[in-house]
Amino acid sequence: MSRPAELVLRPVGDRALLVELPGLPEVLSLQAHLQEHPVEGQADVVAAACTVLVTVREARQIDALAARLRSIDPSLPSEQGDSLVTIEVQYDGVDLADVARRTGLSEEAVVSAHTGTPWVAAFGGFAPGFAYLTGGDPRLEVPRRHSPRTAVPAGSVALAGPYSAVYPRESPGGWQLIGRTAAVLWDTHRAEPALIRPGTTVRFTAVRELVQISAQGMHDGGLSAAPGTADASVVPGSAASTRPAGAQGGLTVVDPGLYSTVQDLGRPGLMDLGVAGAGALDRAALRQANRLVGNPAGSAVIESLNGGLALEAEEDHVLAVTGAEVDLTVSTPDGVEHSPSLCAPFLLRSGEVLRQSPPVAGLRAYTAVRGGFAAEQVLGSRSTDSLSGLGPPALMRGTALPVGQERPGSAVGGPEAPRRAGSPEVLRVVPGPRDAWFDDGAVALLCGTDWAVSAQSNRIGLRLTGPALTRMREGELPSEGTVRGALQVPPSGLPLLFLADHPVTGGYPVIAVVVSADLDRAAQLPPGALIRFALAGSGSA
Structure with missing residues (x-):
């Protein structure tokens, strides 16, 4: 079979390939094919203007991925999905007049052009829920602002080049702002967090004023409250105020140190929605800490930067600390101190406080508790993502950390040797x-x-x-x-x-x-x- 579309594969490390294509139609065709017929081990498919990034879970799967990609003809048209989202927009954006001037249209004609043609979400962007919309009226093609704004309000409807988009959260941005919507583009409490996914057809409709509905309506799948009106229970990353079901009395943060977060093995497979994997930076240290206390490998632990973490036990718990070479000190309520070993399980009794020193080598320490930390899951993970804001917030003095139930029949491990770093x-x-x-x-x-x-x-x-x-x-x-x-x-x-x-x-x-x-x-x-x-x-x- 002839292959009219040129397809170039470029290695991206040992677990990904970048497919370079002639243009957006071929990108959308390949993206749709891989979503419908995934390759063995396929983790993420990230479409862009002229490329598709495909990742696999294991390095051994990369050759099969390359062979499969070479067998696909991206010149074949992609099937258009039947997903349609209608977004109400109040067209009063600060750049509307400038867009009218640049396009030679009146402001009313800009609005008519933006609402008169359906748009299609081609690929995700820099933030969860941000989607590049294509296929609109070509008269609306305008350049980005010469100087990006430091803060674009959530719900802003914008144009840049041949694309339109809605900002899902307040963030920096250089797009031309023509209006605003009350639709919530990203809500982790929905079954599908992203209102607009790649392949979704979007129709904009002009309204005189925006309708604000309750956060309950947002959870029911309707359009959301206007930016800033949703209650705290739907803010990504907000901590639950009640102890999760099945959790037991855990540990309290006496001192978070420089920067401590809850981490597990992250959120693979969501890059098309603008969500990176997050998770522990030193995954070997996380797995080692969990192995020592008898947890499944991906249980949530605390990742601490440069030591300084101090935790008080509400009940008796088995802990282990791995990663950076920190000294450990346990203080009893009556002032007696002893020093557990690094990379070995130890008992922290109720009322005792564990403290970490600054590391003599390494940078990040990992503290595991038998049963795992039972923070609220967001998109299948308890990890804090510092870029997107997903997951629990960074630990603070007084943060209560509930602990999950230990795995039946599991056993703690024996002491292991710390891993030594080279120089360089x-x-x-x-x-x-x-x-x-x-x-x-x-x-x-x-x-x-x-x-x-x-x-x-x-x-x-x-x-x-x-x-x-x-x-x-x-x-x-x-x-x-x-x-x-x-x-x-x-x-x-x-x-x-x-x-x-x-x-x-x-x-x-x-x-x-x-x-x-x-x-x-x-x-x-x-x-x-x-x-x-x-x-x-x-x-x-």
């Missing part, structure tokens, strides 16, 4: 998908330099300092899907290593991607630590 820490990389954007020596320079971790690093990524990598191409990429482990290079030439809370899409070229097996070690690198990259399979790591 060697991380293997797969070049691409955009290494061709850099000069011929850029990959060699990347792998021949000891990069230092900047203090401006967090759960989103590690900022690295060293020699600037030189680009051969000017401008920016159209935004495309990206992954944990990607080494994205902004105009400064200094790489940013994406970690668990990374944005789903990005417009800076990615020169290489760290292999999945090495990312846990990156999580333990404090500011000033050195990293040396090595080509995967080169024998250097």
